[in-house]
Structures are given as C-alpha cells and as structure tokens.
Amino acid sequence: MVRVLGYCTYRGTNFAGWQIQPHQDSVEEYIERALSQVLNQPIYITGSGRTDSGVHALSQPFHFDLEKKVDLKKMVYALNCLLPEDIRINKMKYVDSSFHARINAKAKEYVYYLQLSSKDPFVYDKVYLCPYHLNVKAMAKAIKLFIGKHNFSCFTSKTEDFVGFMREIYSANIKFDKERQLVIFTFKGNGFMRYMVRYMVGTLIEIGRGKIDSTFIPTHLDQPQRAIISFKAPPQGLYLKKVYY
C-alpha cells in the first residue's frame, strides 16, 4: 500500500463545502468519484479539514491510499479532464504511509477578501462586496488582538472541543489595496474551528463600521462563559490558502 498526498484548488461557489453530504454537491465527492473512475476501484480521500459552503481553497491537501504506485503526473492530467471546471488538482506526490493530511497539519493560513463596493457583477462570488464605509486603520490595529493562544469559544459555532476551544493565532494582518479597494485579511494559526475566521472578520467589520470598539475582542476571548456573537462575514470572501506540515 502506498499513500498519496494531493493538493487541489477549488472555487466553492457551487459546492456545499468540502465534505461529502447527502443530496448535495461536495468537492470531496467529485474528487473521489474522479479518482475511482481513473483507478477503476473505490477510492476514499481524507482532507486536511473542511471548508464551509461557498468557501474557496487555493490549496487544499488530501491523502488517499493505492495498492501500488502509478504515474501520478498522468493521473493528475486525467483527473483534471474529468473534474468540473471549478476544481483543479495541482499536484500529487507519494508520502510515508504514516502521513495524515489532517492530523499532521502544523498550521493553516486563511485569507479573506473584502471589496469596498456595492455591486460588481464580475467578483460577487469571489470577494465579499461590502457596501459600508470602513475605518481600515482601526481594523488593522484590532486584528492584532487575536494573535496568541486564546480560548475562541465565542468565535465558533462548535459546541464541544477536546482542547477547550484553545487555538493559537501566529499572525494576523490586514492589507489595503487602494486601487482595487480591497481589504485583505490574513490569519495563520495552529487550527481554526467552524466559522472561526468568518466570526473574526465579521467582528473586525463591525469595528471598522464603528458599531463596536476594539475592546470587544479581548472581552470575548478567553471567556469561560460562551457569549453568542452575531457578526459572521459571508463565505464568498474566504479562501483556505495553505496548510503547513
């Protein structure tokens, strides 16, 4: 048995997310179906993690097992012919059979694109078109408050967590591309729970709008009592950028 690590890029718009779900289109199912067709046997893959419905991935790793080695370059070519236009396999390589795409992940990086524009027919499914005026400087300062090891229980929809909702954010920053009116959020951390990036971005947007001030972040981090927060940025701006092993 040999283990293969693959990397794919996908536009999440037309999928109910990464994970296989009954009666819905998922990225995982399309890749498994294409692999099973090329190899003429059922193949099951394990992703580095899940993405929500409408969320994109620039590079999502996954692993699977084969009985014996095949020409991976040819297989990537064949898979890309079978897969829909919104999923692309970038590369595949053989890894040690103990490697696990999810368990071995040391860090993950997400990027979120927000465009200051009310309507743009060519990008509405790839960035969040934000119609509000935002104080980007205040947001760029506030995002630093997420850095470090914290209990993020207020920033996820997850209800139970075996490490007590503790996650570490290694870096977080905001860049503003003035020409394209793009606010680009980047987060790198050891793990992200369900909706966590979208709750953090949503909170920063409310700070940018002046609806709340930045003290909201420290008062909602490391809380033994979970408080539901209602600022969740929409999925179309979010991209899984890189998984570090």
Place this chain on the structure above:
Amino acid sequence: MVRVLGYCTYRGTNFAGWQIQPHQDSVEEYIERALSQVLNQPIYITGSGRTDSGVHALSQPFHFDLEKKVDLKKMVYALNCLLPEDIRINKMKYVDSSFHARINAKAKEYVYYLQLSSKDPFVYDKVYLCPYHLNVKAMAKAIKLFIGKHNFSCFTSKTEDFVGFMREIYSANIKFDKERQLVIFTFKGNGFMRYMVRYMVGTLIEIGRGKIDSTFIPTHLDQPQRAIISFKAPPQGLYLKKVYY
C-alpha cells in the same frame, strides 16, 4: 414623454444573451422587469445591440421612455437592489427623444481575454482558458489585417445583410500580459455582426497555433462567395467594452 439612456454592466455566464427569448433568462428581460416594478408600469427597453449567450458587457447602453421625469439616481439605486448580482446599472441620464441606442451608435469596442492556462477554477467563466502554445507575435501582426473596410461575410453566421456585410474596423490590436499569461484582443469598428469578433479571434488563435498562416485572413475578407470558417472562439472571453455615440 422623456427618453432615458442607461448603461449597464453584466456577467453573461448565467444568461442566454442580452435579448429577450422565450423560456430563457436574458439581461434585457431582467432589466425590463426591474424597471416595470420600480415604475409600476410596463417598460420596454432598446439596447445598443445584442450579445450572445455567455458574453459579458462592461458597458451596454440602452434607452427607454418615461411619461415624466423621475429622480434617476434614486431609480438606479432601486434597480440595483432588485437586479440579480450579475447585472448592475451604472448610470442613467435624460437624452433627446430622437436618440436611439442602436441607430445612433457610431462605433463599438470589444475586448477578448484569453489566458494561457489549462485550468483555473477562479476565471474559467470570464476568460477563455487556452491550453495550446500560441505564437502571440504572429497573432499581433495578423490582427492588423482586419483593419479597414471589408466584406466580413465569412466572419459571421448572419445570412443576409442590407449593407452587403461591409463593416469597417478602425483599430485592432493584441497585448500580452506576461505576468498573468493573458492575451488581450481589442477591436473597434463601426459595427460587428453576429459572432464576428469570435470568428476573428478564433482565426487568430489558429494562426497562433500554426494551423493556418496569416494569408487566411485576406483570402477570406471581401469574398463574393461565402466560405464557412470553423474557428469560433468561445463566448466567455468576450466583453462589449464601449459603445460610442
């Protein structure tokens, strides 16, 4: 009665083109429906011309009549709230009641985007992803052969034309954006018949691939006898850029 000239931008991917057609979604129908809803009376619009299924417009002009003046800025805002995300009204202004969006058009400009890439999940509906190696220099030289007043009967699917398929191309050029591997074709002329830009681009692609040489163009322009040519570039790369009055 007052006449209004409007400008809209649309992503053509989800439409059967500009023109209203039974049982299919068209840009014209969505705009008419939104206008009729805002004004509470049936409104019919006249576009500067048609676009094919899947073709985009950066700025498509259209006109329509109102019984009396309204606040156009407010109307544009209301229309953009009602219209789907892939259609945006950019502006509207009052024009002389003799103005006609199609008849008064003096020139039109189209742009075609071709990306040298086999698969890109984020742009496949906005550029033509061309998997072939292309000699862009040869194409940039050949595109100049279209400039001038010619009989374009070989470069359209139209079967009858009241000016004998004569159209004048004022300018035609190709730029290559090396970083993004984008080949950008621009055509400006007094009029373009059905599929004309796509036949011209398709012919240039065949020249770039080395399948035909550039003499193909003069031998198919100004032909009294129509020869069917089979090189039609796909719609997703084509944009109506500007209509000149």
